[in-house]
Amino acid sequence: MARKPNYPFERMERERQKAAKKAEKARLKAEARARGEPDPVDNDDADGDDEA
Numbered sequence: 001m002a003r004k005p006n007y008p009f010e011r012m013e014r015e016r017q018k019a020a021k022k023a024e025k026a027r028l029k030a031e032a033r034a035r036g037e038p039d040p041v042d043n044d045d046a047d048g049d050d051e052a
Helices: 006-036
Strands: none
Touching: none
């Protein structure tokens, strides 16, 4: 027998996890700015070498 879904709780959990992930990312960016590092780039060719 399947369990009864608890949609509001599941949604709250998803939103809580999303907010925690967003806060962690913001904290890491703030620490990087404090150290004077540039913001990390989210692409595959971040090492800077041109192979074209």
